[in-house]
Amino acid sequence: xxxxxxxxxxxxxxxxxxxxxxxxxxxxxxxxxxxxxxxxxxxxxxxxxxxxxxxxxxxxxxxxxxxxxxxxxxxxxxxxxxxxxxxxxxxxxxxxxxxxxxxxxxxxxxxxxxxxxxxxxxxxxxxxxxxxxxxxxxxxxxxxxxxxxxxxx
Amino acid sequence: xxxxxxxxxxxxxxxxxxxxxxxxxxxxxxxxxxxxxxxxxxxxxxxxxxxxxxxxxxxxxxxxxxxxxxxxxxxxxxxxxxxxxxxxxxxxxxxxxxxxxxxxxxxxxxxxxxxxxxxxxxxxxxxxxxxxxxxxxxxxxxxxxxxxxxxxxxxxxxxxxxxxxxxxxxxxxxxxxxxxxxxxxxxxxxxxxxxxxxxxxxxxxxxxxxxxxxxxxxxxxxxxxxxxxxxxxxxxxxxxxxx
Amino acid sequence: xxxxxxxxxxxxxxxxxxxxxxxxxxxxxxxxxxxxxxxxxxxxxxxxxxxxxxxxxxxxxxxxxxxxxxxxxxxxxxxxxxxxxxxxxxxxxxxxxxxxxxxxxxxxxxxxxxxxxxxxxxxxxxxxxxxxxxxxxxxxxxxxxxxxxxxxxxxxxxxxxxxxxxxxxxxxxxxxxxxxxxxxxxxxxxxxxxxxxxxxxxxxxxxxxxxxxxxxxxxxxxxxxxxxxxxxxxxxxxxxxxxxxxxxxxxxxxxxxxxxxxxxxxxxxxxxxxxxxxxxxxxxxxxxxxxxxxxxxxxxxxxxxxxxxxxxxxxxxxxxxxxxxxxxxxxxxxxxxxxxxxxxxxxxxxxxxxxxxxxxxxxxxxxxxxxxxxxxxxxxxxxxxxxxxxxxxxxxxxxxxxxx
Numbered sequence: 001x002x003x004x005x006x007x008x009x010x011x012x013x014x015x016x017x018x019x020x021x022x023x024x025x026x027x028x029x030x031x032x033x034x035x036x037x038x039x040x041x042x043x044x045x046x047x048x049x050x051x052x053x054x055x056x057x058x059x060x061x062x063x064x065x066x067x068x069x070x071x072x073x074x075x076x077x078x079x080x081x082x083x084x085x086x087x088x089x090x091x092x093x094x095x096x097x098x099x100x101x102x103x104x105x106x107x108x109x110x111x112x113x114x115x116x117x118x119x120x121x122x123x124x125x126x127x128x129x130x131x132x133x134x135x136x137x138x139x140x141x142x143x144x145x146x147x148x149x150x151x152x153x
Numbered sequence: 154x155x156x157x158x159x160x161x162x163x164x165x166x167x168x169x170x171x172x173x174x175x176x177x178x179x180x181x182x183x184x185x186x187x188x189x190x191x192x193x194x195x196x197x198x199x200x201x202x203x204x205x206x207x208x209x210x211x212x213x214x215x216x217x218x219x220x221x222x223x224x225x226x227x228x229x230x231x232x233x234x235x236x237x238x239x240x241x242x243x244x245x246x247x248x249x250x251x252x253x254x255x256x257x258x259x260x261x262x263x264x265x266x267x268x269x270x271x272x273x274x275x276x277x278x279x280x281x282x283x284x285x286x287x288x289x290x291x292x293x294x295x296x297x298x299x300x301x302x303x304x305x306x307x308x309x310x311x312x313x314x315x316x317x318x319x320x321x322x323x324x325x326x327x328x329x330x331x332x333x334x335x336x337x338x339x340x341x342x343x344x345x346x347x348x349x350x351x352x353x354x355x356x357x358x359x360x361x362x363x364x365x366x367x368x369x370x371x372x373x374x375x376x377x378x379x380x381x382x383x384x385x386x387x388x389x390x391x392x393x394x395x396x
Numbered sequence: 397x398x399x400x401x402x403x404x405x406x407x408x409x410x411x412x413x414x415x416x417x418x419x420x421x422x423x424x425x426x427x428x429x430x431x432x433x434x435x436x437x438x439x440x441x442x443x444x445x446x447x448x449x450x451x452x453x454x455x456x457x458x459x460x461x462x463x464x465x466x467x468x469x470x471x472x473x474x475x476x477x478x479x480x481x482x483x484x485x486x487x488x489x490x491x492x493x494x495x496x497x498x499x500x501x502x503x504x505x506x507x508x509x510x511x512x513x514x515x516x517x518x519x520x521x522x523x524x525x526x527x528x529x530x531x532x533x534x535x536x537x538x539x540x541x542x543x544x545x546x547x548x549x550x551x552x553x554x555x556x557x558x559x560x561x562x563x564x565x566x567x568x569x570x571x572x573x574x575x576x577x578x579x580x581x582x583x584x585x586x587x588x589x590x591x592x593x594x595x596x597x598x599x600x601x602x603x604x605x606x607x608x609x610x611x612x613x614x615x616x617x618x619x620x621x622x623x624x625x626x627x628x629x630x631x632x633x634x635x636x637x638x639x640x641x642x643x644x645x646x647x648x649x650x651x652x653x654x655x656x657x658x659x660x661x662x663x664x665x666x667x668x669x670x671x672x673x674x675x676x677x678x679x680x681x682x683x684x685x686x687x688x689x690x691x692x693x694x695x696x697x698x699x700x701x702x703x704x705x706x707x708x709x710x711x712x713x714x715x716x717x718x719x720x721x722x723x724x725x726x727x728x729x730x731x732x733x734x735x736x737x738x739x740x741x742x743x744x745x746x747x748x749x750x751x752x753x754x755x756x757x758x759x760x761x762x763x764x765x766x767x768x769x770x771x772x773x774x775x776x777x778x779x780x781x782x783x784x785x786x787x788x789x790x791x792x793x794x795x796x797x798x799x800x
Contacts, residue, residue: 067286070193070278072337079317112511116287116322118315216744232444232746241743243735251741256734265582271526272519289519292508295526297448301583301732303745307448307508309439323437324508381734385582396735 032102044084045075055081078117086121094119187339198262198281198362198390199331201346202369202378205254206395207356213240215255215357218348222332224316235306235321237329238345243396252396255345255357258283258304258329259381260390266296266305275326281362281390282331290325297326301382304328331359331390362390400483400792402548402782405619405775412618412779419772426765429758430505438508441759446751447728452506454720455763458603459499459770460533460574461596462716464567465604467492467540469631470547471567474560480630480793483785484612489544490774490783491608492567496536498770502762525576532570539563548782571597578723585662586727591652595645599716602638606689606712609635611774613706615784624790625700632705636693639686639712646681665730665750666722673726676718685715725753 044051046058062076074080085099086092093100094114104111187193219225219238227234238257244250260283266275267283274290277283285296285305297305305328312322318334321327332343346357360369372394379396380389405412433441443450469488473481504510520527543563546556575596581587609631616623650667653659666677689708692698699705729751733740740748778784785792 063288065192067284067288068276068278070187070280070333070337071191072189074189082317116312116315116320116325118317118320120317122317213744228439230439232446232752233439235445236745239743239745239747241734241745241747242741243738244741246737246739256743267521268523269526269581270521271524271530272515273521274519289512289515290509291512291516293526294448294508295524295577297445298728299581299583302734303445303732303747306445307438309445310437324434326508379735382583384736396738 029106032106033097034099034102045080078113079122082117082119083121086119091121092119187337189337193278193280193282193337195279195281196363199336200260200281200360200362200369200390200392201257201331201343202358202360202372202392202394203254204356204358204394205252207354208240208252208254209352209354209356210253212352212354214348214352214354215345216240218344219257219329222316222344223319223330224314224321225319225327226312226314228310230309233307233309235308235327237306237327254393254396256302256304256381257345257391258331259302259387260329260331262388262390264387265299265301265385269295269299271295278333280336282333282336283328284330284333285326285328287320287322287325287327292324292326294326301385301387401786402483402486402784403786404782405615405779405784412775416772416775419768419775422761422768423765423772426762426768427505429761429765430510433506433758433762434510440756442754442756443759444751444753446746447725447753449724449728450753451755451759452502452762453724454717455766456499456502456506457574457577457724458716458720459495459502459766461571461600462603462607463492463495463499464536464571464574464597465600465602466495466608467563467567468601468604469608470543471560471564474543474547474557475564480627483788483793484608484627485547486544486783487612487615487778488608489540489547489563490777491611491770492604493537493540493544494770494773494777495604495607496533497773498766498768500533501769502766505762525573525580529570529573529577532566532573536566536570539566567600568597571600578727584727584730584732585653585659586666586723586730589649589652591645591649595642595649598638598641598645599719602635602642602712603716605631605635605638606709606716610706610709610713611771613702615778616788619784621784622787622789622792624788624793626790626794627788628702628705629699632693632699632708635708635712636690639690639693643686643690662727662730666726670726670730670750673722673729676726677722680718681715681722684711685718689715729753 046054051058058076059078059081062071062073063078065071065073066077082093087095087097087099090098092098095101098119100111100113100119216236216238223237225235225237238255240253241256242251242253260277260281262277262281264275264277264283267277270276271293272289272291274286274288275283275296276286292307294307297303297307305326307326308321308323310323315321319330332340332345335343342359343357346359349355349357358369358372360367362369362373364370373392376394378392378394380387380392441450467488469481470485470492471488472478473485504513507513509515516530520530522528539559540563543556543559546552546559572593575593578587579589579592612631613623613628650663653663666673668674670677689711692704692708731740731748731750733748742748
């Protein structure tokens with residue numbers, strides 16, 4: 001009995017040792033370089049610090065609102081995130097310098113958003129539509145008593 | 154009629170004002186339907202009316218349009234490639250009379266797929282549209298076992314190049330969404346209905362089954378219609394005439 | 397009755413470790429197969445949008461049904477007070493847990509998104525039989541483990557009867573839930589029947605006991621312990637009764653369907669012209685899994701042979717898998733109709749035709765892996781803890797036994 005138990009634990013130990021023996025990386029992971037589509041404005045939908053900490057909660061909340069209740073406001077939608085944050089060169093939030101991928105890789109947090117969602121900005125949205133329209137829309141929305149939000153062309 | 158300088162300025166000023174305010178007016182118009190921040194309500198029950206008599210043999214416009222609109226792509230493997238809408242041919246057992254019509258998710262009032270889904274990923278929206286919440290779908294495929302219409306597909310392979318409004322990915326189940334993104338936008342139609350109309354058949358009509366003034370209700374009142382698998386009493390949102 | 401002594405399996409023989417190694421190898425292959433299916437997507441399997449549940453489900457449902465059946469031996473002792481079954485109870489509880497673990501592993505690894513198991517545990521739709529089953533399965537583990545504790549800890553022995561009764565009730569509800577996965581499906585003609593739940597319960601009696609008897613004979617022989625004819629004969633006759641019960645339910649199920657005109661299509665398909673499914677039914681389920689083992693179990697001459705009874709148990713297992721294949725895959729292969737009095741003749745999506753299905757190697761490996769992990773868990777447990785009695789010789793098992 002004792003011999004058997006010892007055997008089992010020895011096996012497990014050997015296994016974990018094999019994993020630990022993987023050569024440790026000596027260089028630190030380089031911090032992600034974030035490329036933002038500057039045409040879309042300097043300010044995110046919430047203060048940057050807030051977004052850094054809690055973006056997932058905003059997206060999660062919006063996800064259920066849109067999916068189950070048909071609420072299509074864009075302020076906190078993933079679509080809006082991607083349209084603004086897609087890399088101007090690649091049009092994507094993934095890839096080495098992608099906004100989502102680079103940071104999530106750095107933080108070692110796995111996301112599966114993009115197994116279903118496209119990682120690319122909408123074609124139309126990549127080049128911002130006429131400025132005056134964008135400037136006017138929020139005014140009218142406020143007049144209509146709707147929450148102020150970014151205009152979705 | 155001559156226009157003096159002052160008049161010209163007035164008209165152009167008005168034109169500029171209209172073009173500037175127009176997007177806002179469009180918003181007001183949408184707000185009367187449903188603003189983006191308003192939730193769907195059971196006041197509407199969206200559905201389709203399919204007139205099999207008008208459905209042309211060999212025409213696949215609705216299928217092509219649907220799959221284009223929603224980015225539904227396959228890999229030339231018919232058994233595992235997804236389908237949201239398909240054409241079927243039925244034959245009368247006694248007379249041998251044949252006809253074809255499209256079949257998609259029937260958006261039941263009592264959807265068996267919703268009953269069996271363990272996580273609630275398969276759900277019915279307040280306005281009657283039956284959807285899969287792919288965020289909570291675990292890919293058990295029990296809904297596909299339960300659906301009498303074979304309306305659902307399991308995504309058997311890695312997908313790329315999805316449409317922004319139609320996320321879809323490996324390991325989850327999908328089906329016709331009644332073009333929910335168009336419905337929410339206030340388009341008041343679906344890709345299949347548009348395509349069918351463009352071909353000149355007008356076999357597919359989208360509308361609100363709860364609104365007595367809607368075209369769909371009027372046509373349903375004029376002529377007899379049926380549901381698929383009427384024995385199951387699922388009260389489908391898709392109705393058929395001419396079968 | 398003489399005091400029963402339980403002892404862990406002591407033979408650190410190469411044979412024992414050989415068995416462990418083989419089982420571990422099969423399990424590794426199964427995990428590899430599961431990874432392969434998940435990585436590529438399910439198109440690499442035989443499963444399609446027509447046959448949605450394939451070979452993994454055949455094995456998974458079989459193992460889950462057998463798990464609840466394996467607990468029966470313990471129930472007969474605790475609930476129905478049969479002293480003869482008391483020394484057999486611990487192994488019964490162990491097998492129940494191990495088989496359920498095997499079935500669930502297969503079921504979970506076949507999910508489209510097995511990585512979302514946490515979602516299945518946190519989002520519930522209480523109208524779904526699957527959701528009930530998640531509670532029933534997890535609860536079954538807990539209940540049976542407590543039950544084993546009551547049986548194995550002398551101080552707790554007094555509670556083994558009420559806990560045993562609770563576990564027995566739980567297992568009946570569990571198998572009702574498993575049968576109702578199919579029984580509550582209105583869409584397909586092969587399902588949609590309340591009789592599926594009790595039918596699965598009776599199937600579970602047979603499958604569970606067959607596996608129990610196989611494992612008991614192998615374990616007693618492997619550790620050089622006696623298994624007397626009294627216990628052996630009782631168990632084999634009981635197996636015969638359970639097989640006969642299965643026959644009865646299959647008969648009622650098909651007679652009901654034959655009486656309903658709407659169901660004539662599916663009956664003709666399964667009983668007459670369904671090709672592989674018809675063969676699986678008549679040859680696999682009825683002849684191999686039913687008639688032959690029943691004759692062996694009831695026949696006093698043939699039944700005396702341990703080899704033949706081992707064969708009978710194996711045949712019950714094979715017949716059980718055939719039954720699941722007919723029910724699960726045959727039930728999906730048969731086409732559904734959309735309108736009364738009209739036959740679906742064609743479509744771009746395989747409507748109106750019998751769906752083809754061919755099990756792929758990864759699916760089979762995953763299914764067999766479920767069996768492997770169940771046996772592996774059992775082997776390790778009987779090696780580590782006193783599950784098996786030191787002897788089941790006639791004089792020990794039956795105080796009234798008189799040596800001939």
